[in-house]
Amino acid sequence: MDDRSGHLAFTLDLTLEEARRRAEVIAALGPDWDPVAALRAEEAARDLLYSGLDADQERTYAMLVEAGVLPGRDTGDAAAH
Secondary structure: OOOOOOOOOOOOOOHHHHHHHHHHHHHHHOOOOOHHHHHHHHHHHHHHHOOOOOHHHHHHHHHHHHOOOOOOOOOOOHHHO
């Protein structure tokens, strides 16, 4: 096909740049970063955030989980994921 628009088609592979970016993020986190501890802290914060809800708040929470707006509470059953 003859393209007379003057535009040049090209592709750019960002795989190497993405790998470099990820390596820089991990390096910036430092050697003391503990991903397991960070995940546990996030889960504890989420549990605290949604604890003590009254009945109306529980219904609203359940509605938002059902709609996919909020993640459900993890029951610890890996098969459920």
